Amino acid sequence: MQVPSHVEYQRATSVEHALSLLAGPEARVIAGGHSLLPMMKLRLAQPELLVDINGLAELSFIRLDGDELRIGALARHADLLGSAVAAEYFPILTDAERVIADPVVRNWGTIGGSLCQADPSEDLSAALAALRATAVIRGAGGARTVPVREFHTGPYETVIGPGELLAEIRVPVLPHSGSAYRKVKRRAGDWPVAAAGAVLQLGAGNVIETAGIGLTAVGAAHFTAAEAERYLAGRPADEESFAAAGEIAGRECHPAADQRGPEDYKRHLAAELTVRALRQAAARARGEG
Amino acid sequence: MRITVTVNDAEYTREVEPRLLLIHFLRDELGLTGSHWGCDTSNCGACVVWLDGKPVKSCTVLAAMADGRAVRTVEGLERDGRLDPVQQGFMECHGLQCGFCTPGMMMTARWLLDHNPDPAEAEIREAISGQVCRCTGYENIVRSVRWAAEHPAEVTA
């Protein structure tokens, strides 16, 4: 088995302590380690210092706070999958977690870790983009918020700077809404060939008030199908609208051919999965499950 | 750096490099070779052990991260010389052939039964879906876990 190169290790005793350790060059956070350690074993990542934040209980929570679901960066994937409040308000998150990695990896991998890894095929990035969630980043100077849609600046790159730490994700509760996530993978536990998440807020007469569509693994800018979202606003939540939105989503993304599939197939999936996610989001919004 | 890890209820203090992976700590430092490794990318699950009571892939955890924590490995499944029902089940139902994936499978199975004492076949398959077996085609692994569910000789948690 491949092994990492030399690295120093410090265990953070508080968020402040973590931030001061992270201010140094080549310091990286290690939480679950299931994004970073594989990179380190392949020697694609060679940080000088690992800052272990697993002991920071203050970052480990999932709770409804007023009209927001707040997810601490240290929440494990298994915690989010098992969260009753998440399932009730944001089934898109439960749908997504069910197909992220595998049950054992989910025990230790964290929400924050996945988001900060910023893999272009990462599922939560798309789900949280669809939810128009916000990232709360803490630094020496305090906290700042960044919409998840602006959190990623490129493959494996985020807005988090030296001396900063992702602290939590906040997801706004939308009344009269439903959400869903759909993913195609070659095998259980595999990264997506493509995946789509949809969030629909319905008004009177089955009209779509707001739509959120997240896409992953297909090169969609900011993990979002923005044009498809704009198309849906004000339209009826019916098959015709969904089909049209899917088609737009399939056209506005930029999938690259690889061993998971050729470009035409991935575009097709972006469209098809958008339609399916919309369909189920609408059904859930109407209370049809 | 110096770390202290409780493994199978015994405390071990050792000098290790920060980069030492937990699986290597268990196997090479402590001589507990019952847990195995089989890949480089956290896919195969041959290395599954319990860390603070939860199954984890120990190839993707640093020994340093286990400092002050508790680990349980396959060597810690039997208590006072009595086999765990999961271990007995794997023998009863031919749940192993080469035995390489078996320790990891049993650790996950034991955790599953501790939290879901009467799992359906689909739940067992889901629980082990992150772990590969090349010999058994999974059928008898599932039957072994069902056997353990139906013959809970004692509570081991």
Place this chain on the structure above:
Amino acid sequence: MTATEEHAPPAGFGRMKRKEDPRFIRGRGTYVDDVRLPGMLYGAVLRSPHAHARIRSIDISAAEAHPKVRAVITGQTLAGLNLAWMPTLSNDTQAVLATDKVRFQGQEVAFVVAEDRYSARDALELIEVDYEVLPAVVDARRALDPDAPVIRDDKEGRTDNHIFDWETGDAERTEQVFRDAEVTVAEDILYPRVHPAPLETCGAVADYDKVTGKLTVWETTQAPHAHRTLYALVAGLPEHKIRIISPDIGGGFGGKVGIYPGYVCAVVGSIVTGRPVKWVEDRSENLMSTAFARDFHMRGEIAASRDGTIRAVRVTVLADHGAFNGTAQPTKYPAGFFGVFTGSYDLEAAYCKVTGVYTNKAPGGVAYACSFRITEAVYLVERMVDVLAFELGMDPAELRMRNLLRPEQFPYASQTGWVYDSGNYLRQLELAMELAGYRALRAEQAERRARGELMGIGVSFFTEAVGAGPRKQMDILGLGMADGADLQVHPTGKAVLRISVQTQGQGHETTFAQIVANELGISPDDVEVVHGDTDQTPFGLGTYGSRSTPVSGAATAVVARKVRERARIVASAMLEVSPDDLDWDGSRWFVRGDPDKGKTIAEIAMAAHSSLELPEGVEGHLDAQTVYNPPNLTYPSGAYICVVDVDPGTGTVQVRRFVAVDDCGVRINPMIVEGQVHGGLADGVGMALMEVIAFDADGNCLGGSFMDYLLPTSMECPSWELGETVTPSPHHPIGAKGVGESATVGSPPAVVNAVLDAIRVRHADMPLTPAQVWRAIQGRPLRTDLAIT
């Protein structure tokens, strides 16, 4: 009843728990990486990033200066010992460490020996290699182009990448049949490059003792004795001073048959440093450099009558062997047993031609439970039969029923000279159809189709030829494929059986004890099976090609019968009668007509070691030895039916059901037989739907990790449904045929046929990933051996 209550095992054949399990379930197996010797060092291999490149220079000075490094070995070092190249199991040569060129991505270039495995890995980065990159031959179909780069320019006079041509059957007669047949179908069929990927990677611990001159090597090997002899021949070490120990092995599947450069380097490392050296490869090394399987580009043709009678089969094959011909084949069979492409059918004529070529990829081809290319042969014929069914609009099960060999035709000499020993094929397929509820499934399929739902039913029938083999016809590197077996019964009636085959999970410690138990009427618990250590076991060619039961199992039965015959003589002395007056009742020799006067093996054993006077010329103790030279191969068979559901919008496939009716002759331990079948069926799901090692245009390997080389999990596998027929092998001492590879052979075509049946496409190549299925529905399937662009 408590969980730990002991059940008395049956004295002989039947279901019984495995004797080897107690150590494994406690985590007390001893695999190669568990071996720890005092002073042991760790080796690591530096590998080429390029598929084809000249080596201008290698600078190892920085690596040698690393404080934890004890030795750095290059091709230069080995060349001085005449070890830079070694023979392969196909009479070719393979570089141990590259000297002039590297010829595949992942090829071994240097070997570092250090105090611990982390330092060894660090030191690899300190070695500087100056490469001159050359164009690579990646597409096997272009390997023989006139302007293709010559890969094996290390061989004198080499001007192309051609390895061999081989043919079998009657070309002229076959052409005649094709000319006057009512229907002919042809199809290009790829069996992609795949990998056995056992969960334990390959490795060795080499310990050369300078004082005694003894070399001990713990190795992940399926053929310890063959390795011993090869090390002696190649390294010039005296064979009686070499001990190969194959401890517990975490799966072999044919991937642990050959000698890998890493083993040789570990041996040299130990000689050079004077300390034991452990080398265990990581997973990417395993996938990128060790024995891959298949990579057969086939063009299949069937000539038939309109009523569905199959008259002839013709195949042309281009075989991609990688940069060195490293396949493990019996010498006279460069394309293995591909000659069974005639399948399970009665044909008027058949012909095939196989051309082997070099490419800039890892060496291999024969591995992953292929039974020496039978996986390829069966896939070809079973796919072609479905292509014919598609063309004729016939039900694929019915088409097979029409053409399967009838029981009265056995022993059956095929058009390519194979004599199938026994089979009841019609009953086998019938049984599979009953278990599956075939008619109801077809009715359900029609209903679903009307609703736009895609459900598929795939059928596959196969005959294998296993148990290599008669020494006159079969040898590997000149070593005949006969196996020895030794049996000793101790004074207290407990027995020790020493066999040459080496288990990697097949349960030999149990099944071979059962064979002895069955012959001697003692408990299998009273038979210790010793295997894997060349110092303690007789010579044999190893475990692969499902040969353990057919050859070593036969040897075991024969040696046990020799012991039983010796026991008869001792019993006659004990009972003071003539040996001819004694009969055997399953556990005693007793006086005919006076059944109360009898002796068990245990009683006879004690007497044989005592002061009992024995007849003139009869030696004491109760031991025997034998070398079994099989008179023929054995022919297991299977009828498989797979049911899938395909999502037309995404191309995803779910295997709903899989019914497998196997015939492996007499079944020693049905529990173990079932386990072997279960495992092989999972292989088929894997290969049909997700497993492939593809390459891009530069020769970069795209299947070098378990993120890319996908293995099926518990989620993709259904609950297997098994049945059996039993047609004993007429020439095998216990009528057994072997089963280790059957399911891997028969399952890929069943799954592929099912998916193509669902989407009503005549052919598309494996793996049928969601992308491939969707593309096939669009009429534009992908070529799967190269990068998807």
